[in-house]
């Protein structure tokens with residue numbers, strides 16, 4: 536079986552500015568991977584390349600051995616940085632839309648998670664708080680039976696007290712052979728769910744370690760290590 540994600544010497548330049556440089560990475564199945572780095576380090580650029588929304592200047596992305604295409608869109612479930620949902624729609628209507636659109640969408644799972652997070656399917660998206668809208672989007676993305684979930688800054692707008700609950704609700708529903716790649720600035724809140732971390736700096740991969748390696752060998756939290764590596 537091919538690794539779920541391979542990036543081979545991936546470079547992306549915007550007007551000759553290298554947002555991502557010679558980036559190589561192989562991700563195996565069945566792990567939750569944190570993509571961490573300061574603002575402007577290239578996280579969203581990488582995520583857009585993996586989703587086929589940007590074309591690399593050079594290098595390759597392979598998902599389950601395939602370049603991004605219609606088939607890879609079926610096995611990748613992507614939460615973009617910004618909302619793309621029509622906010623006049625009711626949550627129930629959006630769920631029906633996803634159910635029609637994606638063969639691997641599990642409607643019952645979405646409805647169950649909504650209930651657990653206290654969101655009415657009859658609410659219109661625009662009447663919900665920013666945090667609840669984020670929850671709905673995350674639920675939609677995680678309700679697909681995908682092989683690779685890519686989450687660009689999930690739960691940023693959710694209040695800190697609710698973040699752990701949301702993450703554990705969502706994660707308790709996902710298939711353990713799938714891989715989740717998530718970018719975040721909320722390292723302390725998210726690190727206890729991560730298996731592996733990637734540090735990006737100026738478009739380059741400067742660290743790729745399992746969380747256990749960092750915790751047991753370096754005896755540090757990911758948050759502490761991040762602050763040490765990226766101190767201003």
Ligand SMILES: Nc1ncnc2c1ncn2[C@@H]1O[C@H](COP(=O)(O)OP(=O)(O)OP(=O)(O)O)[C@@H](O)[C@H]1O
Pocket residue numbers: 549550552553554572573574575576577578579580581
């Ligand atoms: N469309 C674009 N045109 C020109 N430069 C861009 C474009 N998109 C991103 N960049 C630049 O590429 C670099 C990487 O940006 P990117 O958005 O990938 O970083 P990021 O790590 O996701 O940042 P953040 O954490 O703030 O979301 C930045 O210097 C950014 O200014």
